[in-house]
Amino acid sequence: VATDEMHPTRTQRSQHEYMFTAKHHGGGSRSDACWSPQVTRDGEFSVFDLADLHSIADDGGWLYGVLRDSNHGLRDLGTWGQQIAEFPKANEGVPWHGFPIWAVNNEAPPNRAAETLRPSKEVFQQMEKVGLITRRERKRLYKGDHA
């Protein structure tokens, strides 16, 4: 996207608004995490919607989500092979946005592969508890491997 775009609907639980940012859709720098072109707008929004629905959040209120494929596997969300997306907590009245964050392959800049960018262990456990990821997927993703 050349400019930021709003999704037409709000999340089903919290009524959050969601924005597709140009920065994370190819309009930023090479070091900006980008959504894969294979993920549709509705697909991207559904990652956020499910994250909000299940309150998959860290201590700071940032949300995290995944997207399953028709073969019951996890889809790659980002151009660096990321399978988990992060949604920084938005201020009141400001639309949310997000980007794929973990785990990355070798296409990512080194500063995007650091373990410090990995969501907290509790986030993985929450995802498993509500069925967004399997136990197997939780272990592989936590280790930094693709699921």
Place this chain on the structure above:
Amino acid sequence: MIGLPRDGNGAGVPFLRKRFDGIEGFDVCWAGSHPFEPGFCFGSTDGRLLLTDETGQALGDVVKSSASGEAINGVASWQDWVSISTRAEVTFDCVGPRKTRLMFDVGSHGVIATKSGYFLAPLGPSGLMTLKPQAGAPNQAVDIINPSAGQAYFYRVICLRAPDGGEVLAFAHRTSGLGAMLFTGSEDHPLNEISYAGLDVIDVCAVPRADAPLAVAAVGKDGTLILSRDALHDKHPVTMRFEQVQGAAYRLLSARGHLFLLTSQALYLMFGLAERFLSREPVTKSPAPVAVVPMEAVDANLYQDEWLLTVMPDEVHAHFIGEGRQDNLEIVRRKEIRSLTPTALSHSWSEQELHPNRTGAGVG
């Protein structure tokens, strides 16, 4: 309990399992060989290790092996030394009379030991760490071998033995392809890399035979198999794919001329495929016997080339793969062996010779 028969032939106790219910919070994520004696080693997501004998009986207490509490992703040993890797650090412990602990604060995808006594840890974009540790020395230096930033990604490494006794390393370099280099410890050698557009190599294993000591098999994330008789010199390896292979590839292992491919959906036992390739049979044109065992495994490893260990979500399974008819294996008897016809892939391989830099870093 695992309980392996010492002389197992597939008819005794061919499929076993190890659970960890009695160990609070032990969330197993890695399994392999005991570093110093017959038996097993299990790693957990919080950085603990459990050592057992071959019957699955614990040998001592569970040990916290990762200072950071990160998930164990590799254990290797050489003489009195054991190295343990996680995504936060690589540690080296000498358990001999001159007890020594060294720790290197860089995340790794695993660790192996070479017969010449080097530990090698693939550090992703940071390169390949090498260390030949010295007992009793509290501060030692590791070497980091790496081409220019971004040219190679070190995901997996294996060590092959050349006919002259020298060592050759082969690498899974993700989208940079398959890599290989001569390894003589302290000397620098070129790193040969081959790839093609769209390839994402996630694992490589040795398939050596007397007439092909540098033979390897590698696998792409999409299940593409790459077979090479000489990892160091072959610039156009055989590339093929079984369309029936489903899921994202996790591991490719080899023993006794077979290939074992673990994906997110199943374990594929490709009987005799490596052996037929090395015998120059037209493996890309003829059907191959493949057993498909649906499973959701986290990881896999070999134990003494006779047992295939699969790390399941809550336990570890051991499948006997030693001598015997392939259809006599319990893991197979319960499943149908299919005759699968591969698709030969024709890609335009590109090659490049990289000249890694070597930098030193303190470890202690």
